[in-house]
Amino acid sequence: MKSRALEKWSPWLLLFAVIAFWQGVCSLFNVSEFIFPSPLRIWEQLIEFKGTIAAHAWRTYWVTMAGFGIAIVVGVLLGFLIGSSRLAYSAIYPLMTAFNALPKAALVPILVVWFGIGIGPAILTAFLISFFPIMVNIATGLATLEPELEDVLRVLGAKRWDVLIKVGLPRSMPYFFGSLKVAITLAFVGTTVSEMTAANEGIGYLLISAGSAMKMGLAFAGLVVVGVMAMLMYELFSYIERNTTAWAHRGSQGV
Amino acid sequence: MENSPFVDFQDVWLAYNDELLAQQQFAVEAIDLQVQEGEFIAIVGPSGCGKSTFMKLATGLRMPSRGTVHIGGQPVTGPLKISGMAFQAPSLLPWRTTLDNVLLPLEIVEPYRSQFKQRREEYAERARSLLRKVGLGGYEDKFPWQLSGGMQQRASICRALIHEPRMLLLDEPFGALDAFTREDLWCILRDLWAEQRFNVILVTHDLRESTFLADTVYVMSKGPGRIVVKMDIDLPRPRDLELTYTKEFTDIVHELRGHIGAFRNEGLGVAK
Numbered sequence: 001m002k003s004r005a006l007e008k009w010s011p012w013l014l015l016f017a018v019i020a021f022w023q024g025v026c027s028l029f030n031v032s033e034f035i036f037p038s039p040l041r042i043w044e045q046l047i048e049f050k051g052t053i054a055a056h057a058w059r060t061y062w063v064t065m066a067g068f069g070i071a072i073v074v075g076v077l078l079g080f081l082i083g084s085s086r087l088a089y090s091a092i093y094p095l096m097t098a099f100n101a102l103p104k105a106a107l108v109p110i111l112v113v114w115f116g117i118g119i120g121p122a123i124l125t126a127f128l129i130s131f132f133p134i135m136v137n138i139a140t141g142l143a144t145l146e147p148e149l150e151d152v153l154r155v156l157g158a159k160r161w162d163v164l165i166k167v168g169l170p171r172s173m174p175y176f177f178g179s180l181k182v183a184i185t186l187a188f189v190g191t192t193v194s195e196m197t198a199a200n201e202g203i204g205y206l207l208i209s210a211g212s213a214m215k216m217g218l219a220f221a222g223l224v225v226v227g228v229m230a231m232l233m234y235e236l237f238s239y240i241e242r243n244t245t246a247w248a249h250r251g252s253q254g255v
Numbered sequence: 256m257e258n259s260p261f262v263d264f265q266d267v268w269l270a271y272n273d274e275l276l277a278q279q280q281f282a283v284e285a286i287d288l289q290v291q292e293g294e295f296i297a298i299v300g301p302s303g304c305g306k307s308t309f310m311k312l313a314t315g316l317r318m319p320s321r322g323t324v325h326i327g328g329q330p331v332t333g334p335l336k337i338s339g340m341a342f343q344a345p346s347l348l349p350w351r352t353t354l355d356n357v358l359l360p361l362e363i364v365e366p367y368r369s370q371f372k373q374r375r376e377e378y379a380e381r382a383r384s385l386l387r388k389v390g391l392g393g394y395e396d397k398f399p400w401q402l403s404g405g406m407q408q409r410a411s412i413c414r415a416l417i418h419e420p421r422m423l424l425l426d427e428p429f430g431a432l433d434a435f436t437r438e439d440l441w442c443i444l445r446d447l448w449a450e451q452r453f454n455v456i457l458v459t460h461d462l463r464e465s466t467f468l469a470d471t472v473y474v475m476s477k478g479p480g481r482i483v484v485k486m487d488i489d490l491p492r493p494r495d496l497e498l499t500y501t502k503e504f505t506d507i508v509h510e511l512r513g514h515i516g517a518f519r520n521e522g523l524g525v526a527k
Contacts, residue, residue, distance in 0.1 A: 148342040155314045156364040156418070157336040166362065170350050247349040247398060 037217040042224060045217035053206065053218075057225045060191055060203040063119055064229075067126025068187040072180070075131040079138025083172070084164050089143070096132065104129045105193045112198045122194040122202065129190035130183040137179035141172020174248035177241035181234050188230040259328060260289035261454055262313060262422075267322035269308055276320055282308040283480040286322070288473065293452040297465030297472045298482075299511065305480025306458040310424050313456055314338050327421070336364050338422040339415030343430045345407035347399035347414070354395040357382040357413045364418050378417075385413045389443050405436035409443065416447065422454040429464065438496055441467055449493065462511045466490075467499055474511060476518045484514045 019039045025031070026038035033041050046053065078096075082089045104125055111121035145168055153163050195204025203222045210218040242249065267286040270276035283305040290296055298306050311317040312324055315331045324331045339360070347356045361367040361378050371378065383395055389409040399407055408428060415423055425444075429437040445468060448455055459465050465472045466488055474484040488507060490498060498504050 146344070146346055148344055149346040149348075151311075151314075151316060152340050152342070152346065152414070153359075153363060154316060155334050155336070155338050155340050155424075156360050157334050158363045162363055166359065167348065170348070173350075245350070247400065 034214055034216055037220050041217045042220045045215070046221040046224070049218055049221070053221060053225060056201060056203050056206045056222070057229065059201045060188070060195065060226065061229055063122045063195075063202065064126050064184075064187045064191040066119075067123040067191060068130055068184060070123070070127045071131035071134060071183060071187065074127070075134025075179075075183070076138055076176070078131070079135040079172075080142065080164075082135070083139035083142030084160070084168070089139070096135065100132045104190055108194050108198050111194070117198050117200065119199070121198040122191050122204075125194035126187040126190035130187040133179045133182045133186070134176070137175035138172050141175040142168040145171065174241070174245040177237060177245060180237045181241070184233045184237060185230045188226055188233075192226055260325075261292040261294070261327055262288070262290035262456075263323075263325040264288040264312070265323050265325075267312060267319045267324060269312060269317060270320045281320070281479060283312070286312075286482055288482060288485075290454060290456075290471075293454060295448055295455040295457070295468060295470045297457040297459060297469035298475055299459055299462055299465050299472060299515070300475030300480075301477050301515065302460060304475045304477035306475060307426055308480065309475075310340075310426055310456065310458055313422070314340065314424060335422070337420055338424055339418065339420040340424045340426070341408075341411045341415040341428045343427040345399070345404075345411035347407055347410060349398060349400055352396050352398055353386065353391065353402065353410050354379060354382055356399065356410060357386065357417050359414060360418045367418060382413065382417055385417060386410070388447065389413060390439075405432050405440065408432060408440065412440075412444070412447075416451075416453075419451070420453060422456070423448075425455065425457045425459075427459055428457075429461070430459070437461075437464070442496065444468060445494065462508045462515075463499055463504075466504060466507050466511065467494060467496075472511060474514045483518060484511075486511065 023039045026036065026041075031038070037045075078092070082092050082096075107128065108121055108125055111124050115121055115124070142164065145163070149167060150163055153167070158166075191202065192204040192207070195202035196208050197204075199205045203226050206222045207219050210216070210222065264286045267283065268281050269283050270279075270281050275281075286309065298309060300306055308317070312319060312331075313326070315324075315326075315333050315335045318331075326335060327337070347353075348359070351359070358378060362371055367374075367378065383392075386392060386395055386409075389412065391406060391409055391413070394402060394406065394410075399410065402410065408431075412425075412428065415425075429440050432440065441464060444455075448468075455468075457465065457468060469488055472486045472488060473482050474486070475481065476483045486507070490503065490507075
């Protein structure tokens with residue numbers, strides 16, 4: 001029971017230890033806050049500029065969610081397509097892999113030319129960076145169906161569509177939720193990177209302007225906020241995953 | 256029509272694709288076999304001898320490369336919808352309860368499919384009574400992963416029988432179970448068959464299992480997959496587990512073993 005409690009609190013303990021160590025190093029060696037601000041300094045800046053930070057954070061948040069929403073729709077549809085048809089799989093997969101290897105930050109200037117400065121490039125970057133894992137996971141869930149099960153249903157005259165809806169889709173749900181957790185963190189990366197060069201609002205923009213004004217405490221505060229938002233969303237999807245696809249996690253959850 | 260066989264294989268050959276056909280590599284060759292309505296047949300043979308291929312032909316999942324398959328007097332042109340299947344792996348869906356797993360075929364096969372929503376209660380009751388018959392009463396709302404291997408296999412057999420198929424195909428259904436559970440399930444299958452008299456094609460490599468359950472046992476050889484021996488099992492029914500310890504019974508098992516041993520040795524002789 002004691003080790004259970006320890007396990008539960010371990011992330012907080014580690015976080016606290018890291019902050020204490022960081023603060024200790026900064027105070028002990030008297031590190032300049034223009035080089036590497038201490039946690040205390042970041043906290044002060046966070047409080048001081050809370051209105052500004054909140055506005056930028058909100059912008060980053062909804063832009064990310066918009067991009068992520070498109071990523072879910074496109075990822076699920078493409079994943080469904082390539083997971084259910086071998087022809088589509090062999091046609092699309094290599095292209096998608098090549099596309100996924102492109103650094104998405106490099107696309108931002110192109111998106112700016114097409115859509116101008118603002119939310120367009122940010123939403124699209126968040127989308128482009130995060131749909132791939134969703135697509136791959138849906139496709140994997142559909143493509144790895146047991147052949148025996150398929151025979152059991154096909155003998156009854158089930159069409160390919162029946163097999164996909166009755167078995168394929170529910171079966172790929174754990175993969176889907178697993179991929180959402182990865183994809184949401186990537187979406188925040190996409191939005192932030194895009195805002196750094198192609199926006200006048202958002203945490204990415206805040207990072208750049210705080211950096212150029214030598215307000216390192218504020219820049220770090222911005223980073224902390226993005227990290228916290230991504231972590232909260234990760235936890236949200238992880239919660240939904242546990243409560244909708246418990247059958248797939250019975251071992252680790254100790255049901 | 257009374258005497259025309261229910262399952263009729265006439266000189267059936269199957270190669271899995273055109274390439275293999277061109278090379279004359281057949282998974283099964285020259286299968287000639289007639290099964291009467293309500294007959295319980297078993298097909299035994301070493302692994303890889305084409306037993307599962309035979310099942311695919313009998314269900315219409317595969318078309319023969321040569322020869323014809325007739326079932327119920329009709330030439331087979333596609334999946335039949337009058338058969339149920341169970342395999343060595345129970346392959347139940349882990350997100351459905353036992354009851355919902357058993358109901359799955361009714362959501363797919365006509366005429367149940369179109370009435371499924373209106374008559375769900377009636378169907379559920381039917382599934383429950385079937386589950387009770389195999390000793391799974393009280394486990395309807397459990398998930399498959401909460402059941403033991405033997406119980407999962409029972410549920411899998413219920414799933415194969417829920418739409419009252421005229422033909423039940425079993426591909427080594429008890430292969431992964433321990434000896435006691437296996438014998439329990441033999442008796443359950445025996446009783447279900449005695450009651451409903453569907454046709455059974457049981458593929459197995461357990462000679463005692465085939466002798467205990469079947470009316471007729473076919474022995475298949477490996478490479479080429481051919482039926483080499485047909486053996487009628489004339490043991491009286493109803494058969495009791497005690498029967499498996501009588502001399503009569505073991506003589507039959509020995510004879511079957513002899514047939515399989517013979518062509519295995521032959522095969523080895525050729526290889527040398």
